[in-house]
Amino acid sequence: MIPVITIDGPSGAGKGTICQLLAKKLGYSLLDSGALYRLTALAGQLKGADLADPDVMGKIAENLAVEFNVTDTGVAILLEGKDVSQAIRQEQVGMDASQVAAYPQVRSGLLACQRQFAKLPGLVADGRDMGTTVFPDAPVKIFLTASAEERAKRRVLQLEEKGETADMATILADIELRDKRDRERKESPLVPAADALELDSTSLSIEGVLEEVLNVVQQKLALT
């Protein structure tokens, strides 16, 4: 069986950061499922599609021409051959991704693509429904949270580090809207899997979270 570690949770909880560090440490592959929802939204925008049409967006999701190329500096994400690694990180693309992610047609359109990431020696999967829907049999499931205020603070710092201006009140409102959509949608809502370990990172450093996660992984997978 391929060992899959799922880390789900709301925006800005630190999933991406921890998943990257964990995958590197264990030599596992990495699935950034949020990138697939962002790519679907961006592909829709570039094609001039109606983002409010679930059937149209579902077809776009199912037929995404995407490549993840590992480079010395990180992962280059290509959409139809064009590097969109930066473009998909824009706040507006994140908001559009959160809109189209509520459509069952989009979620089912991305399922097979996500499951193809599971390869030996193992996979670290980052998202909202990794432990509940995409990899329900994963042996290690973590649900990573932090207060909305702390997550907004982290996002503001992250944007400022990239040289962008960020308004705390706007970012907090965006985070709360995304949380609401993710938690209240009918299809694969953001909820911890029954067998997930919940970890609140509000007052933990990145190193502190990684240490706790590694402890859980070592216990569950009996790694040395």
Ligand SMILES: Nc1ncnc2c1ncn2[C@@H]1O[C@H](COP(=O)(O)OP(=O)(O)OP(=O)(O)O)[C@@H](O)[C@H]1O
């Ligand atoms: N425990 C922590 N303490 C302080 N800052 C953190 C912590 N974890 C992550 N961060 C920082 O918070 C920001 C958001 O983290 P990250 O992108 O990993 O969150 P995420 O859960 O993947 O969000 P999203 O789902 O929206 O992509 C980053 O700048 C990251 O360095």
Ligand SMILES: Nc1ccn([C@@H]2O[C@H](COP(=O)(O)O)[C@@H](O)[C@H]2O)c(=O)n1
């Ligand atoms: N498994 C997932 C992953 C993401 N989403 C939605 O996509 C949006 C963008 O994700 P990021 O993690 O890159 O911020 C996010 O706001 C979710 O609405 C999802 O539904 N399921």
